[in-house]
Amino acid sequence: MSDTAQLVVEGLRASVEGKEILNGVDLVVPAGEIHALMGPNGSGKSTLAYTLMGHPSYAVTGGSASFAGTDLLPLAADERARLGVFLCFQYPTSIPGVSVVNFLRAALKAQGREMPAREFLRTLSAVMRELNIDESFRSRYINDGFSGGEKKRMEILQLALLRPRLAILDETDSGLDVDALRTVAEGVGKVAGPDMGLLVITHYPRILEYLRPDVVHVLHRGRVVVSGGHDLARRIESDGYDPILGAGTAGTAARNETKGAL
């Protein structure tokens, strides 16, 4: 088991600024599978994503997380990335003065995947065309002054070039118009394959219609409270979280929170 590239999260607890956000997350994402993670706003989805990526502000207070048999928790973010973990940021950071090309080359080099300049540029052009990103973005500074949609596409561009073994997409579909969503979803679909596990955090079933997840999880108050098939996402779309959360762990407060979120 240990050599298959699967993500195993058990009883993961994490806090930020002393506040416990993850309260024992259990989750397994095997290689080749697409898992969706849904849940009301503030349920801890981004916190889980950051914690798995190794963001220094998120302190793990219990449980475990491993990928491909390697304990992730002692590793720094860059080490996790080199192990094959990738995060599509909900709000990608800009780094003024660092061009897209230089950033990508630095990332590829760090991951031991340096390409000759011409091959790199050819590959880059091809992916940019697929994602409908103008060539001029090559020399733009990464995410600097990009629109929301441009940033999301830039994340998928990186996903496509870096070809990780586990990709966590944090609301990559939020804020995209219908066409951009299709472009992005198709981009992700193309990258996905038997060697990659995908954890797609989303509010909307639309992207899941493209990606057809194997499993849908619902996170609530820092725990995975329900898991099911693709139809779970459709149920959430038509009925909201209430019927799902109301039955189990969710109280009234959670229901209010949920209504607000949807």
Added chain:
Amino acid sequence: MATQLQTPGAIGPEAVTTRVESACAWLAARRRAAWEAYTALPMPDRTNEDYRRTDVSALRPDEFVADPGETGHGAGLLATLREMRERIAPEAAFVAATRNGVRACEGTDPLLAQGVLVSSLEEAAERDEEAVRRALAHVPVDGSKFTSLWNALWRGGVFVHVPAGIEARVPVIAAYSAAGEQAAVFPATVVVLEANASLTLVELQVSPAAQGTMLSDSVTVLHLGEGARLDYCLLQRWSAATWHLATHRAVLERDSRLRFFAATFGSRLQKAYWDALLEGPGADATLTGVCFGGGDQHLDHQSLQAHMAPSTHSDLLLKVAVRDRAQSVYGGLISVDRVAQKTDGYVQNRNLMLSRGAKASGIPMLEIQANDVRCSHGVTAGHIDDDQRFYAHSRGIEPEAADRMIVRGFMQDALDRCPHEGFAEFVGGVLDEVVAGHSAAGVEAEAPA
């Protein structure tokens, strides 16, 4: 103090006499008056507004040698400067000045053929007296302690005079270097552009990295006639043991345009004035600086954007990164005269502090007497952004490499404003080395055999 032994060739009356004797009458008179003013003026201390945050009390000019013997460094330094020219602008005319005067004047033919005068300033003081006097009038002999000293003691120097309507075909590189223990050097660059003339001038100031204490007292005068266009680039790489006192004074007549770009890496202490005097309507000055300090360097930039006529425009951006125990001090004034309506004036100073012990501060000021103007200023000082770090780390980039990339990126918007591509590339290369941990105070130069 009274009985202290004088260093041979030290800054003092004898050094002045030597220069007075070899100068034409008007210049000799200037030097004498300047020396008098210099001796009468006190050393600036903290009661002097300009020196409140920069302490020169340990500087003793009379311990520095104005007229040295040969040090043997000359050839090595000249080779280093020539190499820089090759990389920045191989086609450029090249004037290299050392402490004893001009050592090389090469590649000036294309300019001379256009009627552009390129020579040592000393020579020009006789051959082109009117223009030189006009330009030097911008640096009065009694203006300040260090400009007075400069007026008394500069030597050699570089002078470029572009006649009306002429677009200089190739850039000019004015290169200054010095070496030797307790050496004093007085870089002197004067550029006069007549109406609608244009020129690119690159000034290099370097000394070997491994040198002992030195003094650089430098003046650059840029005079832009009506409609003239000047691109000016400066590289300051004095050794980390050099005191560097500099005045850059640009005077802009009607509709002229200056793009001023300076890269500061060297010296133990720098006090640099960047003055842009926008005297004519429509004049436009863009001033940009990149500055990287480390070790115990203290780097002071003080700018003046003086809007003296209507519809003038100025825009200054100074990007500073400091590490170790280095300190950066910036002060900038935008002044707008009553007549200078429809003026735009901007100042931005962005500082990045890379070590606990490093400090950077900026104090911008506005003095506005006109009522229809747009002026703004902004100063920030901070550390490397943790979100930027995490973003880079999340792509597998190692922490040190990520920091280097972010710091290098921080400088890029300033570098993008550099008016000369070759110079921008050169400075970019220096920045690459500096962010990788090297010091760019001083240069490699072959030591004397």
